[in-house]
Every structure is written in structure tokens, then in C-alpha cells.
Amino acid sequence: EVQLVESGGGLVQPGGSLRLSCAASGVSFSTYWMTWVRQAPGKGLEWVANITPDGSQKQYVDSVRGRFTVSRDNAKNSLDLQMNSLRAEDTAVYYCMTRAADVWGKGTTVTVSS
Amino acid sequence: DIQMTQSPSSLSASVGDRVTITCRASQGIRNDLGWYQQKPGKAPKRLIYDVSNLQSGVPSRFSGSGSGTEFTLTISSLQPEDFATYYCLQHNSYPNTFGQGTKLEIK
Numbered sequence: 588e589v590q591l592v593e594s595g596g597g598l599v600q601p602g603g604s605l606r607l608s609c610a611a612s613g614v615s616f617s618t619y620w621m622t623w624v625r626q627a628p629g630k631g632l633e634w635v636a637n638i639t640p641d642g643s644q645k646q647y648v649d650s651v652r653g654r655f656t657v658s659r660d661n662a663k664n665s666l667d668l669q670m671n672s673l674r675a676e677d678t679a680v681y682y683c684m685t686r687a688a689d690v691w692g693k694g695t696t697v698t699v700s701s
Numbered sequence: 702d703i704q705m706t707q708s709p710s711s712l713s714a715s716v717g718d719r720v721t722i723t724c725r726a727s728q729g730i731r732n733d734l735g736w737y738q739q740k741p742g743k744a745p746k747r748l749i750y751d752v753s754n755l756q757s758g759v760p761s762r763f764s765g766s767g768s769g770t771e772f773t774l775t776i777s778s779l780q781p782e783d784f785a786t787y788y789c790l791q792h793n794s795y796p797n798t799f800g801q802g803t804k805l806e807i808k
Contacts, residue, residue: 622797624745631802632737632745632788637795646795649702682744686735686792689756691744 589613589690591683596695603673603699609666609683609692617661619687623668625679626694635681636668650676673699703727703791707800713808718779722803724789726770733793736765736774740785748787749774779805 595607609621622637636647636657645657656669666683680694704727714720724734732752737745747756749765752772762777776783784807789800 632739632790632799634790634797634799637797648796684744686747686790689747689750691746693744 589615589619589685589688591685591690591692593681593683593692593695596681596697598698598700599673600701601674601699604669604671605673605697607668607670607681607683607695607697609668611664611666613664615688616664619685621657621659621666622684622686623657623666624682624684624691625677625697626682627676627679630679633679638666670697673697675699702796703730703794703798705789705791705798705800707789707803709803710801711804711806713806714779715808716779716781720776720779720805722774722787722789722805724767724772724774724800726772726791726793729769730791730793732768733791734765734767734772735790735792736763737788737790738783738785739788745788781807 590612592610599605623635625633625635638645638657642659654672659666678699680696682691682694684691706725708723734752735747736749737747739745748759748763753765764775766773784805787803
């Protein structure tokens with residue numbers, strides 16, 4: 588069973604960068620597709636990006652493509668989301684999850700504001 | 702991108718009521734659809750996967766059905782702990798997309 592803990596959120600100015608991390612515990616991390624989902628304050632869920640188990644394929648929602656990069660290190664059981672050129676509309680709680688096992692982290696909050 | 706249109710956006714119901722929530726996909730998604738429940742301040746949890754399969758540990762009052770482009774989540778007899786927001790998620794193609802959510806409130 589995989590357990591997930593996100594970190595790295597915080598307050599950043601528009602145009603700035605932030606790197607989110609998701610630490611996984613459990614022996615099966617390297618076999619899971621991993622996904623980032625976000626939720627803006629008072630809004631619904633938005634699928635952001637995912638990555639294949641070996642890290643060779645990545646997909647993004649259009650609104651973040653070219654600005655965000657998802658990566659993973661299976662040796663360290665970790666998943667990252669590098670976020671560049673941040674905008675106010677990127678303000679949200681960011682969750683890492685694996686859909687196959689339906690395991691979600693508790694989320695980390697990103698606030699983009701001057 | 703596949704659009705998921707979820708309805709209603711909000712719903713008032715009483716304990717014991719039967720409720721149905723619908724998601725309509727803008728194109729066929731086979732059976733690549735799940736339903737999630739989210740309570741305030743918490744991460745979502747999946748109730749149903751692949752249209753109609755009950756996630757382990759989820760009460761049997763929850764059920765899912767549908768095919769092609771139209772899908773439903775039914776709660777047969779509402780319990781107090783069911784008042785929450787519900788989302789569908791299609792994973793047939795990228796980007797995966799959620800419905801807009803249905804907030805289920807106590808009448």
C-alpha cells in the first residue's frame with residue numbers, strides 16, 4: 588500500500604517558481620502511474636499532469652504545459668512537480684495521487700500573489 | 702479534450718432519500734470513468750471505478766451505471782455521512798478531466 592505526503596507549497600509572486608514534492612512510502616511506488624491534481628479555493632478538482640511508472644511519458648493539461656514539469660525518482664520513492672512562470676490562477680491545493688490504488692496525499696497549498 | 706458535464710451542480714436531499722448524479726462526456730469514453738467523494742478540507746476518495754465497480758470498503762448503497770457518454774452515480778438511501786461533494790473523472794484520454802462537481806446538502 589502506498590502512502591503519499593506532499594511538501595513544497597507556499598507563497599510565491601507571479602512569474603516565480605516553486606517545486607512540489609510527493610514522498611511515497613510502500614513498496615509499490617515504482618509500479619504506479621502518478622498524477623498531480625489541484626483544487627483552487629472554493630472550486631472543483633482539476634487534473635494537472637501524470638507520469639508513467641518508468642518516467643518516460645508525461646502528460647499535462649493545456650493550462651500548465653510548457654510551465655510545469657513532472658518527474659519522479661523511483662530509487663527515492665519521490666514525485667516532483669516543477670512549476671515555473673506561476674500565475675494567480677495556479678493558486679490551489681495540489682494533491683499527488685495514484686488512480687490505480689486510489690491513494691491521495693493530504694495536499695500542499697500554493698498561493699501565487701504579489 | 703473531453704468535457705465532462707456533471708449535473709446537478711447542487712442538490713438538497715434528506716436522509717433516506719435516493720439520489721442520482723449524472724455525468725455526460727463530450728465523446729465516448731468506454732468504461733473509463735470513476736466517481737469520487739470529497740468532504741471539506743479532505744482529499745477525494747474513490748467510490749466507483751470503471752463505471753460500476755464498487756471500491757473496496759465503500760457501502761453498497763453507492764452504485765454506478767452507464768455507458769458510452771452518459772453515466773450515473775446513485776445513492777440508494779442517503780446517510781448523514783454522505784453529504785459531501787461528488788465528482789466524476791474520465792481517464793479515457795489526456796488530459797483526464799473531472800466533472801464540475803455536485804454538492805449534496807442536507808434539506
